[in-house]
Amino acid sequence: MRLRMRSGMGRALCVATAGVLALSGCGVDEGGTSSDAKGPYQVLMVLGLTGPVAGNAQAEVNAMKAGADVLNRAGGIGGRQVQVKVVDTQTDPTKAVSLLQNELAGDTLPDLVWAGVTSDETLAMLPVLSQRKVLSVAQTAADASNDPAKYPYHFGMQPAAKVAAEAAAAQLKESGAARVGLIAADSAFGQSTEEASEKAFTAAGLQVVRERYSSTAVDLTAPIQRLAAAKPDAVYFQAYGAPSTYVLNARAKLGLTGTPFVGSLSVSATNTTEVTPAAALSGVSLQIYQVQEFKDEAQRSPAMKEMIAAIGKYGKLDQAMNLYSNTYDSLMLAAAATEQAGASGEPAAKAMEALKPPSTVRWVTFDSYGFTPQSHFAVPNQSGKGYTFVEAKPGPAIDGMIKIS
Structure with a gap:
């Protein structure tokens, strides 16, 4: 697949x-x-x-x-x-x-x-x-x-975590995956990602197998091995900081580079592609925001x-x-x-909660943030897609952005 x-x-x-x-x-x-x-x-x-x-x-x-x-x-x-x-x-x-x-x-x-x-x-x-x-x-x-x-x-x-999870569910389903592995840290955000992802994946008709790892562990071989035993078609993983590399190193150690791994937004929020060995990035893709897509000066x-x-x-x-x-x-x-x-x-x-665009709009990430009295998390009103999935290529980002071709 x-x-x-x-x-x-x-x-x-x-x-x-x-x-x-x-x-x-x-x-x-x-x-x-x-x-x-x-x-x-x-x-x-x-x-x-x-x-x-x-x-x-x-x-x-x-x-x-x-x-x-x-x-x-x-x-x-x-x-x-x-x-x-x-x-x-x-x-x-x-x-x-x-x-x-x-x-x-x-x-x-x-x-x-x-x-x-x-x-x-x-x-x-x-x-x-x-x-x-x-x-x-x-x-x-x-x-x-x-x-x-x-x-x-x-x-x-x-x-909210569910927004990214729904995008990931659609991506995984489109790729042909039927059985998806899900692994996240035991941190507050890891648990939010895990819960939202399982709900979104299940709603999309995907079978989900879960695993959790300690956010303080440096060797994640055991949890990745347990996840691999369930024979998922693909794995969606949440990590933040060094654990992103720990997950991928464990995957490579176990010879699982033939199983696609998709890194969540928190994975792409760190310099994973710069510090992870190139061999461990084979078959890995990252979920990123539009703002992370490389644009040259003219764009x-x-x-x-x-x-x-x-x-x-x-x-x-x-x-x-x-x-x-x-x-x-x-x-x-x-x-x-x-x-x-x-x-x-x-x-x-x-x-x-009811922000009006000022005469000079200086924010960059989203067209608008869409805060309301009911939700104080961003609800982007994007002219186009909110997320993209890109191949994890070895090397640093350029001005914080990732070249996708």
């Missing part, structure tokens, strides 16, 4: 338990109660700059700083210059809560918080952010974080050119484009919402 690569498709681990909340003082309403409407627009990034996804986090930091530079050259947000502060959680959700609480204990609150590079960090921080009514964003996508009733001030820059929109130039000031774009663009977009969206609402915090969150 052979997967056709360019098929178009129209598109918790909540560490903040009572114990953690008590440790960090989450239950105590101390510190500032609002942002400083006359001072700089303050962006606080609380994320793991050290740890297994440090490269992803650095890409997010560079993109946020680039977004601030672009807005500041244009006059800021409502006349306020944008400042970005970064706090390293070491990818530890418990530490993320403690550090966040310390930052919120000052005289004023930040206008915007980037809440983690992993879903576990995000879910740990959301109770604190909601209690303090601070607008927050992230591109983590565990379903539990998309709960406007519980977390009314948080917005996810990616679509790039003015907004994309402006973004890439601004990010380039902070270093080479050596991670997946959506890591940069989703982060950059989050600040552009928050800026538009704040200006339309005339204030940060709760008014800006309400404006995000």
